Amino acid sequence: MTEATQRPYFDLLPSFDALRRRDLGDAPWWDDDSVYDLGSRGVRRGRTEIRGYFDEMLCAFPDFDIEIHRVVTEGPSRAVQWEAVGTFTGGPFQGVSPTGTRVTFHGLDLIEFDGPVIRSCWEYSDPLSFARQVGLVxxxxxxxxxxxxxxxxxxxxxxxxxxxxxx
The missing domain is CATH 1.20.5 (Single alpha-helices involved in coiled-coils or other helix-helix interfaces)
Incomplete structure (x- = not known):
């Protein structure tokens, strides 16, 4: 997908645009009642914990980039299919030390909005694929x-x- 076709998706989802630009600022789309459910990797509650997760990820993958493949909208909900890539050369990520490996993540986020604020997000991705790519398994x-x-x-x-x- 080209930058031109990506733009409408990122305009619709400012949190993804900020993540892609590596500029989370004060993360105004999350608040203290927001919930980010990472499945087997745990639940982050509130802006501080959620921001901490993304800060750790951006530190671990200094060249992190994300591409949105599809967005489905129904009322205040968005289903976002995405692909992220990055080289694991920064800090540790979820207890795993950097390996220098280029990693590709595929996932789907189901996001519930309350106005401009993300009330909840459930991320469906494949942690086993990450573990295989970095040599953990x-x-x-x-x-x-x-x-x-x-x-x-x-x-x-x-x-x-x-x-x-x-x-």
Whole structure:
């Protein structure tokens, strides 16, 4: 998507535009009652916690960029399909030290607005993909992945045997 076709999406969603420009300022689209749900990565509540999450991400990925592929609007809600890229060369991100790896994130945010303020946002993304890209877990279908799955399956079978009645 070109900058010209991206512009209407970013005008509709100033928080994404600010993130793309790396200029969150005082994040006026969040307030102290806002909730940002990252699924398995936790929930951030209020402007300070939410801003802290994005500050950590922008520090970890100094060349972070985001592209919006699609926005669906219904009343005060937006569903935003996005792709973000960045090189993991800055600070730690969610407890993981930088690896120098170029990372691509794909996700969908479901955003509920109350006027200009984001009341809640649920982010659906793939943390396992991030973990694979930075080497935290083995690459999909690699020898190491097969070994890890095998060990897990052995553990699962042994656990089932040990839990049988009479044992």
């Amino acid at each position: 083995p690459a999909d279908n690699s020898a190491a992945d097969a070994m890890l799955r095998g060990a897990f399956n052995v553990r699962t079978r042994l656990g089932g045997v040990l839990r049988r009645p009479g044992r």
